[in-house]
Amino acid sequence: ADSAKAAGRQASLFGSSLESWQQDLVSRGDDLGLERLLDDTRQMGTAIGLLKARLDESQDEVARLKVEVARAREDALSDQLTGLANRRGFDLALASCIAAKIPDTAGPSLLIADIDHFKRINDSYGHLFGDKVIRAVATVLKDNVKGRDIAARCGGEEFAILLPETSIDGARVVAEKIRATIAACRIKRLDDNSTINNVTVSLGVSCYQGGEAIGEFVARADSALYASKSGGRNRVTLAAAA
Numbered sequence: 001a002d003s004a005k006a007a008g009r010q011a012s013l014f015g016s017s018l019e020s021w022q023q024d025l026v027s028r029g030d031d032l033g034l035e036r037l038l039d040d041t042r043q044m045g046t047a048i049g050l051l052k053a054r055l056d057e058s059q060d061e062v063a064r065l066k067v068e069v070a071r072a073r074e075d076a077l078s079d080q081l082t083g084l085a086n087r088r089g090f091d092l093a094l095a096s097c098i099a100a101k102i103p104d105t106a107g108p109s110l111l112i113a114d115i116d117h118f119k120r121i122n123d124s125y126g127h128l129f130g131d132k133v134i135r136a137v138a139t140v141l142k143d144n145v146k147g148r149d150i151a152a153r154c155g156g157e158e159f160a161i162l163l164p165e166t167s168i169d170g171a172r173v174v175a176e177k178i179r180a181t182i183a184a185c186r187i188k189r190l191d192d193n194s195t196i197n198n199v200t201v202s203l204g205v206s207c208y209q210g211g212e213a214i215g216e217f218v219a220r221a222d223s224a225l226y227a228s229k230s231g232g233r234n235r236v237t238l239a240a241a242a
Contacts, residue, residue: 007051014044079153081131082138090152090160097148097164098214109171109207111161112221113141113178116200116233118157128190133199140181144174168207168238175203175236183234202228206239216242
């Protein structure tokens with residue numbers, strides 16, 4: 001902006017000079033005014049060249065800042081341990097999904113998953129191994145989302161998957177696949193490379209009902225998760241209708 005103002009002032013002065021030179025040339029009929037005109041024209045060209053260079057620099061800076069802002073936004077909405085969306089990122093995606101829902105279409109469906117006996121895992125094998133378990137579960141979730149689906153780590157050992165265009169039956173299939181895949185995993189310990197094969201997850205599944213508050217939608221999935229936990233763990237429970 002400062003460079004543009006400076007060039008504007010230079011252009012204004014140049015315009016005034018042109019009028020003065022025209023009068024001088026007409027009145028004196030010599031080449032002195034023409035030479036002055038050429039000199040000031042060169043100065044004006046130099047000023048415009050500087051403006052263009054500064055504008056080019058500004059465009060490069062804007063492009064760089066856009067990349068940095070996008071990266072910062074992604075970091076602010078991502079979980080650093082797993083690369084999944086974090087709780088804030090998930091909440092924003094869920095609100096956007098509900099707002100964009102088309103009536104009489106399937107979904108969205110919500111899966112909430114929790115690693116079974118995670119405190120015991122941490123106590124038995126240490127927090128570094130606990131982090132490795134969390135990353136392993138996150139990898140399974142990533143492998144089972146596609147398109148507009150979003151997987152998130154909501155905190156601790158709890159995860160969520162939003163399936164914007166999936167019915168309750170389709171969501172149950174996804175949940176069962178995730179549960180079975182994780183149950184079949186063998187995770188190596190960090191100290192002696194021995195494998196741990198007792199990592200499982202419990203899941204609750206709900207499907208959005210028209211007009212339902214977002215909090216109720218999430219609460220039904222959470223209640224279904226609690227039913228899976230209290231029912232023996234390593235299982236999938238479908239939420240009751242609102």
